[in-house]
Amino acid sequence: MLKIAELTVNRGSKTVLNSINLQIHRGAGHALVGPNGSGKTSLLLAALGVIPFDGEISRGFTSRSIGVAFR
Numbered sequence: 001m002l003k004i005a006e007l008t009v010n011r012g013s014k015t016v017l018n019s020i021n022l023q024i025h026r027g028a029g030h031a032l033v034g035p036n037g038s039g040k041t042s043l044l045l046a047a048l049g050v051i052p053f054d055g056e057i058s059r060g061f062t063s064r065s066i067g068v069a070f071r
Contacts, residue, residue, distance in 0.1 A: 007055035009042045
């Protein structure tokens with residue numbers, strides 16, 4: 001399971017995600033959709049630990065056990 005609590009991501013002086021809360025259960029299929037610039041990539045990169053963030057992320061997996069495809 002992936003649990004995100006009060007996730008905030010800043011890029012420079014701009015806040016791109018603010019107080020995101022999310023739970024994703026293992027084995028379930030999910031899609032992340034939204035317009036360009038809405039923070040989809042920032043959310044995934046923070047969840048994988050690639051970019052800095054404030055808040056809490058609990059992962060029931062390692063970042064090597066998840067696949068992400070960017071189009």
